[in-house]
Amino acid sequence: MADDVLFEFLHMEMVSHIYKDQASRGEMDKDRATCVSTLEGMGFRVGQGLIERFTKDSPSFKDDLDVMKFICKDFWINVFRKQIDNLRTNHQGTYVLQDNKFALLTQFSNGKQYLEEAPKYLAYSCGLVRGALSNLGMDCVVTAEVTLMPSCKFQVVIQKI
Amino acid sequence: MADDVLFEFLHMEMVSHIYKDQASRGEMDKDRATCVSTLEGMGFRVGQGLIERFTKDSPSFKDDLDVMKFICKDFWINVFRKQIDNLRTNHQGTYVLQDNKFALLTQFSNGKQYLEEAPKYLAYSCGLVRGALSNLGMDCVVTAEVTLMPSCKFQVVIQKI
Numbered sequence: 001m002a003d004d005v006l007f008e009f010l011h012m013e014m015v016s017h018i019y020k021d022q023a024s025r026g027e028m029d030k031d032r033a034t035c036v037s038t039l040e041g042m043g044f045r046v047g048q049g050l051i052e053r054f055t056k057d058s059p060s061f062k063d064d065l066d067v068m069k070f071i072c073k074d075f076w077i078n079v080f081r082k083q084i085d086n087l088r089t090n091h092q093g094t095y096v097l098q099d100n101k102f103a104l105l106t107q108f109s110n111g112k113q114y115l116e117e118a119p120k121y122l123a124y125s126c127g128l129v130r131g132a133l134s135n136l137g138m139d140c141v142v143t144a145e146v147t148l149m150p151s152c153k154f155q156v157v158i159q160k161i
Numbered sequence: 162m163a164d165d166v167l168f169e170f171l172h173m174e175m176v177s178h179i180y181k182d183q184a185s186r187g188e189m190d191k192d193r194a195t196c197v198s199t200l201e202g203m204g205f206r207v208g209q210g211l212i213e214r215f216t217k218d219s220p221s222f223k224d225d226l227d228v229m230k231f232i233c234k235d236f237w238i239n240v241f242r243k244q245i246d247n248l249r250t251n252h253q254g255t256y257v258l259q260d261n262k263f264a265l266l267t268q269f270s271n272g273k274q275y276l277e278e279a280p281k282y283l284a285y286s287c288g289l290v291r292g293a294l295s296n297l298g299m300d301c302v303v304t305a306e307v308t309l310m311p312s313c314k315f316q317v318v319i320q321k322i
Contacts, residue, residue: 005210005211005214006168006207006211006239006240007167007168007171009206009207009210009211010168010171010172010175010203010207011171013203013206013207014171014175014203017179017199017203018178021182038178042171042174042175042178045170045174046167046170046171046174049166049170050166050167050170053166078167079167
């Protein structure tokens with residue numbers, strides 16, 4: 001339990017620092033986009049590092065779906081203590097990962113009250129996923145959407161070259 | 162293992178972000194002090210939160226030494242995976258906690274090569290300790306010193322009122 005908290009608290013502080021810092025420079029309009037992209041970038045690099053450790057002893061993957069299953073199960077358990085609850089795909093490179101109780105949103109009260117705040121707390125995790133997939137050779141766009149706390153949907157769209 | 166890494170990687174990213182960010186503003190002279198104090202502040206708030214969880218089921222403490230022993234053992238194990246190796250005190254409010262293999266320095270090569278970089282990676286942890294002690298009613302100054310990686314000494318000086 002200590003570990004979750006250690007990571008979660010540091011994550012909260014980091015989000016709050018990055019937003020405060022931006023606000024203090026008085027650049028209000030490019031605010032949100034920059035903060036989200038800063039956090040996403042940090043997550044990306046950490047995701048790259050993590051996946052290298054996590055796949056050290058794994059056999060290689062058959063296909064994209066196989067990779068996504070690894071992300072939903074092993075990766076998610078290691079990082080967020082639970083599996084993804086639901087994985088859907090259109091079999092054309094789009095995957096939707098639903099987590100019904102996303103670790104980094106559990107500190108918010110349930111329901112719609114803090115819905116506006118949610119994107120701040122998802123950017124880092126989107127980056128984690130994108131970084132992990134990138135190191136497995138999949139170039140993706142990862143976005144997240146919350147309609148009701150603490151449930152969350154991550155959409156992964158593979159970029160075909 | 163995943164957890165250490167999750168926290169360590171995020172910590173590395175955070176340090177690097179805060180230093181880069183400061184550099185990009187071109188305020189070179191107040192650079193170091195500001196970055197250290199930003200990181201220390203983040204650690205302080207996280208330390209306050211952590212100690213509340215860690216002491217939830219603990220009996221109350223007899224005296225300052227008893228608190229310091231808790232920090233060296235339970236707190237350190239929860240946060241850094243090992244106990245403090247050596248605790249010394251002058252019995253007048255100064256404590257020196259020595260960790261012979263400090264978790265956040267193990268990614269550096271041993272020896273003196275990266276000694277200059279060490280303070281960056283200790284500020285957050287100094288804050289953690291100060292925050293934890295502060296919530297236990299002890300107002301302290303916490304500093305850290307490295308003479309040979311990855312060993313590290315934290316000095317805690319209790320501020321008498």
